[in-house]
Amino acid sequence: xxxxxxxxxxxxxxxxxxxxxxxxxxxxxxxxxxxxxxxxxxxxxxxxxxxxxxxxxxxxxxxxxxxxxxxxxxxxxxxxxxxxxxxxxxxxxxxxxxxxxxxxxxxxxxxxxxxxxxxxxxxxxxxxxxxxxxxxxxxxxxxxxx
Numbered sequence: 354x355x356x357x358x359x360x361x362x363x364x365x366x367x368x369x370x371x372x373x374x375x376x377x378x379x380x381x382x383x384x385x386x387x388x389x390x391x392x393x394x395x396x397x398x399x400x401x402x403x404x405x406x407x408x409x410x411x412x413x414x415x416x417x418x419x420x421x422x423x424x425x426x427x428x429x430x431x432x433x434x435x436x437x438x439x440x441x442x443x444x445x446x447x448x449x450x451x452x453x454x455x456x457x458x459x460x461x462x463x464x465x466x467x468x469x470x471x472x473x474x475x476x477x478x479x480x481x482x483x484x485x486x487x488x489x490x491x492x493x494x495x496x497x498x499x
Contacts, residue, residue, distance in 0.1 A: 392417050404437050405430065411472055419443070419476045425452040427475040429459055431468035439466050449478050454491055456498035463499065471499065 369381040382390075405411050411430070418441060419426050425447035431439040444459060445452050452475060463471055473495055475488075484492075 388417070388421060404435065405432060405472065406436070411474075414441075415474050419474065422476055423478050424449060425475055425478060427452045427454045427473075429462065430472040430474065431463060431466045432470040432472065433467075434469040436470060439468055451487075454495075456495050459495060460498050 370387055371379045372382045372386055373379050405414075415428070415430070419428055426443045427445040427447070428441060428443050430441045433439055442462065444462065445454050447453065454475075459471070459473075473492065
């Protein structure tokens with residue numbers, strides 16, 4: 354590598370993550386490469402048995418798992434009595450704007466994995482983080498069913 358290419362790599366390195374190509378040259382990482390690696394690191398940290406110890410930990414985990422999807426999914430994070438992860442399951446898949454959720458199926462799955470607690474989540478591909486009235490009604494129906 355020439356001295357001038359080192360300085361250009363150093364300039365980019367101060368503002369971007371780099372990956373090495375098959376020919377050994379460094380280049381700025383694409384967003385999908387960064388997200389893919391972040392998911393891999395997070396999945397190693399958050400495995401079955403890991404404790405969901407704070408709302409921020411749950412948010413970070415779910416953001417990487419479902420935050421980038423272009424369609425709605427409804428997920429349930431099944432936990433044991435100490436709030437350790439049993440399983441994250443994408444229970445229902447929808448369109449860009451909605452997902453049909455069946456409380457009976459959520460309850461059946463919670464019982465089948467012997468969950469003591471659940472965290473319910475779904476993404477909004479639109480980027481809106483405010484729950485709709487339908488979201489709030491669904492949450493109450495699921496709470497009652499569980």
